[in-house]
Amino acid sequence: MKHIVILTGAGISAESGLKTFRDSDGLWEGYNIEEVATPQAWKRNPVLVQDFYNMRRKAVLEAKPNAAHIALARLEEKYKVTIITQNIDDLHERGGSTNVVHLHGIITRSQSSKNPNYTYPIDGWELKMDEVCELGSPLRAHVVWFGEAVPMIETAMDICNRADIFILVGTSLAVYPAASLISYVGHEITKYVVDPKIPPIYNLIGLIKIEEKASIGVPILVDKLLNDLK
């Protein structure tokens, strides 16, 4: 079975009502990222950070997978599929995909503020300030903040290295190390990108560009890839 690897970003969830990061003047739901998504912010103002992620979690729980998430799941009928997502929502899973790597964590889980390896499911949208992990430290959202290590990056590099087909959807490729993953995909591998504003990808020979919103472009591409095996 051919292995399709898909790297997704905020653009795939935009049509589910979850805002992207860089389409809104550098603000994220009205916040400067440094105020809410760094270890320093958590130290400075944990209540603000907790509230911010509680609001994001609420929005994620209310959102539904769109046609793009659902179409990607159909690829599993004929391909081995691995989705590497930078998104902290769970819309790929709810759209039916069974093999999803969350590079930047997932907002429906909490993690120990002492040891990121201790993670737990969150019941509902609210993580309260007095909730602690089994080590006795406060719980925070299970997301990778700016300035923190990306524990899944080596796994993701290895997956990209083993791709037979590679697809990018809805990412500006502005954030490293995620943006470097493309360089682990073999030169000879067919690569597609679906984005209304194609990100600047240099040195990518033979890149096939689908300049469309995810809900339009992804189902078209999935139909093509499934038809290729008929």
Ligand code: APR
């Ligand atoms: N369909 C497809 N793509 C879209 C759509 C849509 N409907 N709407 C916007 N896009 C595209 C934009 O053109 C852009 O290329 O989605 C991309 C969104 O880029 P970013 O906002 O930078 O999101 P992302 O690349 O996921 O950001 C990476 O940065 O803030 C951090 O950790 C956060 O995981 C995030 C990382």
